[in-house]
Amino acid sequence: IGDEDSFEVILDTFGDRRNGFEFATNPAGAHADQQVTNEGKDTNVSWDAVWFVKTAIVRDGWTVEMAIPFRSLRFEVGGPAWGVNFGRHLRRKNEVDYWAPVPRAYTLARVSLAGTIDGLTEAQPGRNLQVKPFLLGSSVRPTGGTAFDHSLDAGIDLKYGVTPALTLDITGRPDFAQAEADEQTVNLTQFSQFFPEKRGFFLENAGLFYVGDAARNNRINPTPSPDEDLLLFFSRRIGLSPSGSPIPIAAGARLTGRAAGFTVGALNVQTERSGATLPTNYTMLRARRNIRGASDIGALFMSRQSTTGSGDWNRVYGVDANIRLPGNIDWSSYVVNSATPGVRGATGAWRTSLNHEGDYFHGKIGAMELGRDFRDDMGYYRRVGARKWLLDTGIRPRSAAMKAKGIRELHPHLTWNYYTNPSGRMIAKSLHSGFSFFFNNGA
Structure with missing residues (x-):
């Protein structure tokens, strides 16, 4: 649409x-x-x-x-x-x-x-059980050969409503062949590209695992993008190599929904050996509690653990808060720490921001820092050992005089990002300014 x-x-x-x-x-x-x-x-x-x-x-x-x-x-x-x-x-x-x-x-x-x-107190969801098995076989004989190479693969996806508010997803050797392919783009930056998750097992209630502050709501495209500098949980780190090649998943389970007044999400996935990639277990635990209206507080725990006994593991844990203040002002913050064998020092990360969205004026100010030794093997981030200051502001004037001339709205806006190292020396900066026109005909 x-x-x-x-x-x-x-x-x-x-x-x-x-x-x-x-x-x-x-x-x-x-x-x-x-x-x-x-x-x-x-x-x-x-x-x-x-x-x-x-x-x-x-x-x-x-x-x-x-x-x-x-x-x-x-x-x-x-x-x-x-x-x-x-x-x-x-x-x-x-x-x-x-x-x-x-x-x-x-x-x-x-x-x-x-x-x-009102009047839906007697509504019943019924039994919610979905089972999707798959069986894939092949028989190949090279040109000029006499013998066939046979292969057979099978797996299953199961979705079950444990309660009307809790959903359990279980997968065994899943087949993601039907997942939509990533868009082909050219990367001219120094950072790895971000591609959204499209595999079905990871999608339902995926927002429960989100931590942080969304990008400014743009009415042309109302879907917010992840924070450009740190997405604490990025499910594409599971079952995919950095180049996007599949890593076989042996089994996985997700439990998402609401229980005892909390919004909860739990995920555990076991991957198999693939080339030089060792069998690995991934765990994500997330809980959030609603407080005073549109505010909430939460906590998270993530673990990546090699299951070969090699002692290769990584943990990230922390707390977050999203507070709705008077005047349509939202305060969003989180503090996390990472733990990795043999790594000491500045292993934490934090972010805080104030955001106001109004019909005429919008503005956001914020700051964040990723320690030099911070490591998140289940996240997406661009740099460590950096502090960021951000400003995003603009106005959206409308008037009868503008409308008479075919102009519905003007939108002059400014976005500024300034990065320093821990000692305060500038390492990068960006400035974007624009002046958008919205016409009565929708152009």
Whole structure:
């Protein structure tokens, strides 16, 4: 679904005013869905639910009817009232309307502004069990040869709703052949490229494992990108080499959802030997507790452990907080430390930022530091031994005079990043400034 007429709905099934399931369609009846975590700090567009939609184009517009089975959602039976909001994009007017009002600085993902739907206390998700076995065989004879080389491979993926709010995923020798391929790009930077996760086993509720502060919400592309300097948990470190070549996974399990008032995520995966890569076990534990409205605190623990007895391991552990302050100001911070055999010194990392999103003004200030000896074998980061200062600000003026001239909005903006080493000497800096025009016709 692109820049055309569309209709979307978001369901906050836990009533926590921060997470939800979003479904969208257009007059042609296309399907689009995603999981929203922490009001858009993480959006999982690769999530694929089972639901149905029927549309009809009529004389004075178009109609839509959606059927979303309870079994496709995650919720607590008899829990709090759900949050709900609806949005409609009218392309001919370049207009977005919401059932529960949402300021133009935000999108439907701002679940704290959603309305409420009552009367679902008797809803039952039913038995949620999905089993996907696979069997792959081949028989090859070289040209001119007389003997065949035979191979046989089998595996299974299982998804089970332990409770209506907890989902267990189990995999044995998974086949990721159907995963979408990475886009081919040319890397002209000094850093390794970031490619998003597309393997099904790692996708559902992937936002539960996210730690940090999302990029500024851009209304042209509302999906935030990971923090450019440190993504603490990056699932592509599991079962893939640095070049993207597959490393066989023997078995894995994930438990994600809500329990005892906490949002929890647990993952354990065992990989096999592949060339010079030794068999390795990966563990990620994440817990988050909602406090005072739209705020939360959390903790994480990650471990990469060679299972050959070689003593090769790496651990990362820490705490984080996301606090909603008055005036649409969000404070986001985390502190983590790493442990690796034989490594001592500056093994920690931290980040803090203040962010304000308003209809007219937006701004973010922040700082972060990665110690010289920090190491995260399950994360994505670009440099260590560095401190970063950041500023991102801009305005979005609108006026009747501009509208009369065909201009809907102006957006002058500035982004500044400044890097130093621990002693304060500058090692890198970047400055981006821009002046964007948004016209009444949507251009």
